[in-house]
Amino acid sequence: MVELLPLSDIEPQAVDDLLDAAFGADRFGRTAYRIREGVDAIPQLSFALIDDGALIGTIQCWPVAHRAVDGAATPLVMVGPVAVRPDLQRGGHGRVLMAHMLDAAESAADGALMMIGDPEYYGRFFGFDADATGAWDLPGPFEQRRLLARALNRHDLPTGAGMIGPR
Secondary structure: EEEEEHHHOOOOEEEEHHHHHHHHHHHHHHHHHHHOOOOOOOHHHHHEEOOOOEEEEEEEEEEEEEEEEOEEEEEEEEEEEEEEOHHHHOOOOHHHHHHHHHHHHHHHHHOEEEOOOOHHHHHHHHEEEEOOOOEEEEOOOOOHHHEEEEEEEEEEOOOOEEEEEEO
């Protein structure tokens, strides 16, 4: 039986092991880790997918901000990583995690959503796009087309130039 639980209910080592399996032990060098450096995941938006007592997937969200050239900061919520055990990928588990997080974000997110991801997938299924992110910058290498965002619950997206980083 598959169930969704708060990620805070899961042993941190089990989460790290899943992330290593899904993304590799070198995952800490990715730009996404620089963006959220020094902040904790948002408990109300971070979940685990459990099947018969075993961790099979996770989603985490992080408090970040868009800092405009003039110094104005706009709060955002960074979505990801979305991780599913490699032997269970392509089975719809990531979609379950995303849908659950989006439902929770309607009331718990304190900013619009952003992520680094596949625009064909996250656009098609979850409404993310790169329309507002063209002038955004990240603290490391990234593909501009993969920098995605989605307005949410009356939280608008910043459209001007700015750096994304932890808040």
